[in-house]
Amino acid sequence: MSILVDKSTRVVVQGLTGKEGTFHALACREYGTKVVAGVTPGKGGIVHEGIPVFDTVAAALAKEGANTSLILVPPAFAADAVLEAADAGIRVIVCITEGIPTLDMVNAARALQGKDTRLIGPNCPGIISPGKAKVGIMPGHIHKPGRVGVVSRSGTLTYEAVGQLTARAIGQSTCVGIGGDPIIGTTFVDALRLFQADPETEAILMIGEIGGTAEEDAAAFVRAHVGKPVVGFICGQTAPPGRRMGHAGAIISGGTGTAAEKMAAMRKAGITVVKSPAEMGQAVARLLPPARAAARMAARPVSSGPARKKGRGAAKSRRPVAGRKPRALARPRTRRAK
Amino acid sequence: MKIHEYQAKMVLTEFGVPVPRGRVADTAPLAGAIAQELGGTVVVKAQIHAGGRGKGGGVKLAKSPQEAEQVASQILGMMLKTHQTGPEGQQVKRVLVEEGMNIRQELYLGIVIDRKVGLPVIMASSAGGMEIEEVARTRPEAIVKVHVDPATGVTGFHTRKLSFGLGLDGDLLKGAADFVTRLWRAFGTKDCSLAEINPLVITADGRLLALDAKMNFDDNALYRHPEIQTLRDLDEESPLEVEASRFNLNYIKLDGNVGCMVNGAGLAMATMDIIKLAGGEPANFLDVGGGASAEQIENAFRILISDANVRAVFINIFGGILRCDRLAEGVIKAVKTLGVSLPIVIRMEGTNVELGQRMLAESGLNFLTAQGMKDGAEKAVRAARGA
Numbered sequence: 001m002s003i004l005v006d007k008s009t010r011v012v013v014q015g016l017t018g019k020e021g022t023f024h025a026l027a028c029r030e031y032g033t034k035v036v037a038g039v040t041p042g043k044g045g046i047v048h049e050g051i052p053v054f055d056t057v058a059a060a061l062a063k064e065g066a067n068t069s070l071i072l073v074p075p076a077f078a079a080d081a082v083l084e085a086a087d088a089g090i091r092v093i094v095c096i097t098e099g100i101p102t103l104d105m106v107n108a109a110r111a112l113q114g115k116d117t118r119l120i121g122p123n124c125p126g127i128i129s130p131g132k133a134k135v136g137i138m139p140g141h142i143h144k145p146g147r148v149g150v151v152s153r154s155g156t157l158t159y160e161a162v163g164q165l166t167a168r169a170i171g172q173s174t175c176v177g178i179g180g181d182p183i184i185g186t187t188f189v190d191a192l193r194l195f196q197a198d199p200e201t202e203a204i205l206m207i208g209e210i211g212g213t214a215e216e217d218a219a220a221f222v223r224a225h226v227g228k229p230v231v232g233f234i235c236g237q238t239a240p241p242g243r244r245m246g247h248a249g250a251i252i253s254g255g256t257g258t259a260a261e262k263m264a265a266m267r268k269a270g271i272t273v274v275k276s277p278a279e280m281g282q283a284v285a286r287l288l289p290p291a292r293a294a295a296r297m298a299a300r301p302v303s304s305g306p307a308r309k310k311g312r313g314a315a316k317s318r319r320p321v322a323g324r325k326p327r328a329l330a331r332p333r334t335r336r337a338k
Numbered sequence: 339m340k341i342h343e344y345q346a347k348m349v350l351t352e353f354g355v356p357v358p359r360g361r362v363a364d365t366a367p368l369a370g371a372i373a374q375e376l377g378g379t380v381v382v383k384a385q386i387h388a389g390g391r392g393k394g395g396g397v398k399l400a401k402s403p404q405e406a407e408q409v410a411s412q413i414l415g416m417m418l419k420t421h422q423t424g425p426e427g428q429q430v431k432r433v434l435v436e437e438g439m440n441i442r443q444e445l446y447l448g449i450v451i452d453r454k455v456g457l458p459v460i461m462a463s464s465a466g467g468m469e470i471e472e473v474a475r476t477r478p479e480a481i482v483k484v485h486v487d488p489a490t491g492v493t494g495f496h497t498r499k500l501s502f503g504l505g506l507d508g509d510l511l512k513g514a515a516d517f518v519t520r521l522w523r524a525f526g527t528k529d530c531s532l533a534e535i536n537p538l539v540i541t542a543d544g545r546l547l548a549l550d551a552k553m554n555f556d557d558n559a560l561y562r563h564p565e566i567q568t569l570r571d572l573d574e575e576s577p578l579e580v581e582a583s584r585f586n587l588n589y590i591k592l593d594g595n596v597g598c599m600v601n602g603a604g605l606a607m608a609t610m611d612i613i614k615l616a617g618g619e620p621a622n623f624l625d626v627g628g629g630a631s632a633e634q635i636e637n638a639f640r641i642l643i644s645d646a647n648v649r650a651v652f653i654n655i656f657g658g659i660l661r662c663d664r665l666a667e668g669v670i671k672a673v674k675t676l677g678v679s680l681p682i683v684i685r686m687e688g689t690n691v692e693l694g695q696r697m698l699a700e701s702g703l704n705f706l707t708a709q710g711m712k713d714g715a716e717k718a719v720r721a722a723r724g725a
Contacts, residue, residue, distance in 0.1 A: 020629075023659075075558060101529055101559035102451055107488055109456050125658070137628070139658045139689050154604020155628065156656045160711070163656065163687055180603060182453045209604055212453045235607035238592075238614045239623070242422075246588040246603025246625040248558060249453070254471035259611075276615050277608035278712035 002129035002174040003149070003194040003201070004092050004118065005068060009133040012037040012057060012066035012090070014081045015073035017048050024072055024096075024137050025051065031140040033133045036064040057088040070126065070135050071095040078122060079104035086117040093185070094135045095122035102248070105183040112185065119185025123247065125155040125177035136177065138162075146171015148284055149195035151188060152207035153180050153214075153247070157235060157277065161205055164281025170288065173201040180209070180247030188218035196226045203229045203288045205280060206271070208262055210236030211250045215262040219269035229287040232271045233280050234259040339555045341569045342385045344434040346551040349566075353524040355517065355535075357548045360436030366414060370407030372435040373400060379438035382409045384430040387574045389469070389552070390420030396430065399438065406435060431573060439549065440542035445504055446470060447518065448534035449525045457485045458525065460492070460518065462500045466537035492522040513546045528566060529559030578641055585637045587626060594619025596722045597648035597680075599638055601626050601660045609654045612711050618719030621648045628659045635668025640676055652718035653684045654711060662686045662694030670701045681706060681721035685714035 015021040016038025029035040037052055037060035044055030054060040069085040071078060078097035085093045100122050112119055120127055126136015131145035144166045152158040158177055178186050195201045208215035222230050237259040239245050241252040252258050263273045274283045344362040359376055363369040373380045384396030391397050396418045400406035410433050417427035444466030452459040463481045465473045473480055482503030484496045497515035506514050525533040532554040539549045560567050572580050582589030596618045600606035603625045610620040626638045655665050685708040686694050698705050708714030
């Protein structure tokens with residue numbers, strides 16, 4: 001398995017006929033994703049690069065059975081695109097667009113509440129289940145099917161992490177970029193919950209950054225509900241306070257949102273936190289359980305109470321599940337070709 | 339985007355938020371003339387973006403127009419140092435001259451986006467004049483918060499909760515409801531990221547006034563507020579950062595000597611972190627973005643090396659949309675055009691990496707290549723020390 005996207009994913013690309021839309025729709029299709037439709041208001045009826053174009057998402061859903069949307073429209077129209085996809089009944093909406101006004105996203109996120117729709121992003125690289133489906137702008141070829149779930153607020157830093165994993169012959173179940181904006185759809189907690197429930201995911205790598213308290217919330221969730229090993233990294237350890245570091249959400253304000261606070265909260269929750277971004281892959285390799293443990297893990301449901309028994313957390317073990325061998329299944333066997 | 343207090347008060351006035359009478363001056367004689375016009379005691383306030391102006395000597399009382407002129411001549415042109423400016427301070431180019439007030443009570447009122455809840459939150463506190471973060475640490479019970487759904491806007495119960503929480507009564511209840519509603523309208527209409535009135539004062543004669551005002555705007559929404567864009571004061575920003583923003587580059591100047599150029603904000607932050615772990619100090623944050631052109635790369639490089647502190651450059655690119663060959667093209671062109679003599683460490687990975695590396699090798703230029711981030715950071719830090 002994997003989370004959110006797989007072989008059954010049928011993608012409608014909102015903004016297909018634009019330059020970005022065309023480029024990434026074709027890259028997704030080339031990866032093997034079923035890109036079944038495009039939406040560009042006013043261009044309904046044409047076929048673009050072999051993909052039928054519709055005026056509305058509702059029509060794309062009715063005619064081509066799209067269940068997932070990839071949004072690549074300019075910022076001024078992106079929140080509207082999210083609302084349209086949700087209204088049409090799309091289940092997974094992946095919004096790549098960067099630069100959407102915050103209040104537009106406040107309204108859109110509010111409108112999605114209570115609907116059976118999951119929004120990923122905005123301002124994110126999208127989501128990929130290697131070997132199954134790529135719904136996003138990440139380079140597909142660096143990924144490898146496997147057992148590690150990756151969740152991150154960043155784009156290229158996620159590629160870096162994936163590159164480190166793949167170089168060690170460690171594959172990924174699903175990699176999801178949740179986005180660098182202050183208001184996002186899917187949060188760390190949502191992704192962690194899905195990874196915990198996914199039998200194919202055996203370890204989780206979470207990559208956070210300065211700003212907000214999403215990593216602290218994630219740490220609390222891991223402590224209570226995640227039995228699988230989690231490795232974490234927070235970027236922005238050297239970022240000055242009060243400055244927005246590229247991402248709209250990456251800002252230390254009023255002394256909160258620092259990397260130090262987040263790393264401390266994550267360590268306290270039993271997450272293996274690495275200080276150096278060069279050590280993410282290595283740390284996962286050390287914690288990934290041997291393959292034979294996979295079946296046992298798969299049987300583990302998401303617990304409603306604390307995953308760890310009393311006393312185990314106090315044992316100062318960085319490995320969240322007692323008895324797990326630290327030995328890695330996959331030592332670096334192959335260096336990626338340069 | 340940040341604006342000055344006097345500009346924020348102009349914006350608030352459009353929405354009927356009451357502010358003291360006053361005007362801005364860029365010369366001492368004009369400040370004196372404004373004081374004459376206002377009559378009585380006036381306050382002369384330095385206009386810089388940083389907070390803490392009073393403590394730094396940037397806010398003074400004047401009892402006469404002559405004194406106002408004299409005080410303004412001291413403040414105008416001074417390098418005002420506060421806890422929010424750098425150690426060198428910020429030069430004062432304008433002062434706001436306002437009528438003096440008899441103040442009965444000082445309160446705090448502010449609106450920001452609560453990321454955790456995903457809604458704007460209005461915060462009020464009886465501890466006016468103090469920084470809200472400080473109040474949150476020391477007297478959290480003094481803060482009253484209400485989240486507001488933009489679909490409904492501020493309604494009666496919101497303002498009652500705030501007013502009663504502040505202990506207001508009588509005529510002030512209606513005044514406060516009106517004040518909060520008007521500030522909320524300004525916040526939403528202008529796409530603010532922060533609207534803060536600190537202090538919000540109750541005057542001796544029972545009026546509510548925004549004695550100070552701070553407004554920040556969502557950069558992503560500026561495209562629909564051309565009138566706000568005109569309020570940008572480039573003097574308040576670092577010249578290199580202004581230059582970078584012209585080319586859609588995200589550049590933030592820091593104090594170290596290892597310049598870095600990276601694609602993607604997260605990787606750019608991680609690159610700064612790993613430079614520090616390697617024993618060096620990053621000179622900047624620079625995200626050239628996902629789809630940078632060779633021309634943008636060239637401009638990024640030019641801005642990066644115009645920081646005189648930079649002793650070595652670390653280029654760390656994980657090519658996704660930005661292909662390694664395009665990066666190599668831009669870097670080679672920049673180095674040739676600008677005649678760069680600094681050591682340059684390049685780490686590339688991802689799309690078209692082989693082609694990019696071949697281009698660098700065949701360029702005849704002396705690039706240091708690195709295998710992985712750690713190797714790259716260590717080489718760059720070593721090079722910065724040696725130079």
